[in-house]
Amino acid sequence: MVARSKPKSKSSLKSKSRSKSMTLAPAQLSVFGEPLLLEGENAASYDELFARICAAVKPMDGVEEMFIVDVVHLEWEILRWRRLKLGFIRDRTDPVSASSLAEQLDYIEQIDRLTTIAENRRNSALREIDRHRAVLGESLRRSVHEIEDGEFEVIEPTPAIGKDAA
Numbered sequence: 751m752v753a754r755s756k757p758k759s760k761s762s763l764k765s766k767s768r769s770k771s772m773t774l775a776p777a778q779l780s781v782f783g784e785p786l787l788l789e790g791e792n793a794a795s796y797d798e799l800f801a802r803i804c805a806a807v808k809p810m811d812g813v814e815e816m817f818i819v820d821v822v823h824l825e826w827e828i829l830r831w832r833r834l835k836l837g838f839i840r841d842r843t844d845p846v847s848a849s850s851l852a853e854q855l856d857y858i859e860q861i862d863r864l865t866t867i868a869e870n871r872r873n874s875a876l877r878e879i880d881r882h883r884a885v886l887g888e889s890l891r892r893s894v895h896e897i898e899d900g901e902f903e904v905i906e907p908t909p910a911i912g913k914d915a916a
Contacts, residue, residue, distance in 0.1 A: 782819045788830070796826060807879060810886065817879045824872035831865040 785796050800822045809815045835858060842851035 782816065785826070786823060787826075791830070796822075799825060810883070813882055814879055817875050817882070820875045821872055821879075824868050824875060827868045828865055828872065831861055831868060835861045835865070 785793070785800075787793060787796060800818075803818055803822050803825070807814065807818055807821075809818055838854070838858065838861070839851065842854065
């Protein structure tokens with residue numbers, strides 16, 4: 751487990767939630783739990799990844815925050831699989847163990863499959879963010895049209911009384 755800083759005060763969070771999009775620090779999403787880091791993994795790197803994805807996506811609501819947590823976790827998992835594969839290959843690249851590497855191709859292929867599964871899950875989460883935003887945008891457009899239709903009436907011009915038409 752990694753120790754996290756406390757979330758900011760309620761007043762600070764309220765002022766941020768009024769903006770169109772929220773910039774969230776990893777600690778502000780503690781409601782989703784601690785990051786799933788293995789011993790030896792760098793919490794600062796995880797937090798940087800989280801901050802960069804938040805900056806790129808700019809979550810608009812709690813649903814998008816949930817998707818971002820998923821995307822960050824899945825991206826971290828992808829990077830973890832890639833590090834494992836690289837370390838495995840590096841350990842077997844000296845001339846004496848080159849044949850050992852050939853014997854371990856099934857293991858490397860399994861890592862590739864797991865990486866691909868994580869990439870597909872991450873891409874699916876990113877598509878869900880897009881879909882959520884499209885639905886949210888349509889809902890907002892519909893609400894604006896309903897408000898406009900309810901507030902505005904067409905007023906027909908009336909001829910002025912007592913004035914002669916020239």
